[in-house]
Amino acid sequence: MLTLIGILIVVVGFALRLNPLLVVTVAGLATGIASGKPLLDVIAAFGHAFIESRYVAIVWLVLPVIGLLERFGLKERARDLISRLRVATTGRVLLLYMFIRQVTSALGLTSLGGQAQMVRPLIAPMAEGAAETRHGELSPDTRDFIRAHAAASDNVGYFFGEDIFIAIGSILLIRGFLDQNGITVEPAALALWAIPTAVCAFAIHGTRLLLLDRKIAARIAREQAAGSNEATGTGAPMERS
């Protein structure tokens, strides 16, 4: 039971909004110590796993080129492009992106997307631009809300598309685990049974995205009714120049 202390630390730490990096590290060390290992061994195990997981950081290599292009007006251009398309609304832009993300992931093309590569430089500015065309300058809250939805559309499309591709990690993991338990399954059968959930995911999140434009309009109407000066404020930190 004492080994669960790490989970307790994580839950309490996140609930108190302490620095997650600190919470996670303390939880790891506490769990290791609770399981009876010497402190130095626990630190070594933590260090080893940290080094082994460096591959998750490779995505940061996109920052120099994305930053360079942002200096030359990439986000402004993405916004401008969308604002010229009269039919483009925030909800529709994100729905189309989620659809493309889901279909390409299902075909195994999971690299055609991602938060740092696509959402920050292109999708989020487009989603914001579409809203600005209709409503003018956005309040920081509404801007954050739209950006959060841009990130969510990438996640939902990716998660519930990739499992339809038979060579993806999760299918291989399921197959490997069942193999160890003496059960042989076809990857294609696993992929097939990912389709009903994929359809539901698209229907559920797609419906929410179609309703998003109305929700944004309602938010903005509410803000204007509140009449506070902050509602039309100076924009999010990203836009400060």
Added chain:
Amino acid sequence: MIGLEFIYRLMGVLVAGIAIVNARDSANPKRWRNTMFWGIYAVTFLAGSYLPDRVNGLLVIVMVAVASIGMGQASGEGSTRETRLANAAKWGNRLFIPVLVIPFGTLLGTLTFKGGTFNGIAVMDPKQVTLISLGLSTLLALLVGLAMLRPAPSAPLVEARRLMDSVSWAAVLPQSLAALGAVFAASGVGAVIATLAGDYLPLGSPLSVVMAYSIGMALFTMIMGNAFAAFPVMTAGIGLPLIVGRFGGDVVVMSAIGMLSGFCGTLMTPMAANFNIVPAALLELRDRHGVIKVQVPTALLLLSANIVLMYVFVFRRP
């Protein structure tokens, strides 16, 4: 052969550059903290493979300590809105070319070099082709961008530093969480959870076991931060013995939908930092949990849908 180690060198050089730009930024009162944090992080990329585990562990702890006392932000942007608008008008849609080089380069690299050899030697480590292709594509994209825009030589690093400091310590969180997962696994946390679930959950009917398994997958995924860690535990603890063993359910339907129930949990947890916390930092949201908040309704509805789907299809007789 190009392996991950080469990509780690690139990362090391980038992060070391970010540390140096920070050290030279006298406008940031916390610049030495930033320099120290990114400097150590660079060491883990450049030398991490050769250092003893204990040293790596201590380096991580120092980074965490620096992050906990607080890091500074880049002071202002490297460009004004006016120049950006003027440049956007000048360069137009050509600005999208380097951005698109990244995904399509990764894709092309993955397809080309999967098993590709030169004089009988593999060009890339076959197990890591996608990651290596991603790394090389970012380099190619940067070269295209430099050739096209001809900026000041320092521009890519200065801009990378601006973005990296806005993400700050969250950039390292996914790695720490992966390390936490490894410690959890080595300490047998999963087995304890499975025993608890077996002891305290009502598991008497087909519907209740389907619910326990699906919701358990989502909850345990939220704790562990990814469904891959939750799947073996929940499937060995509840799925195989009860859904398949006692009630004769179909193992394929259960596994496929069970994993996807775990993904619903991924949408709702800060522990899945690279999907939920990092984007919030990257998009400069003021609420760290902003992305999770907009995902929760979808995750709960989809989890309910998964329970219905599994209940309807898992016990169906072929």
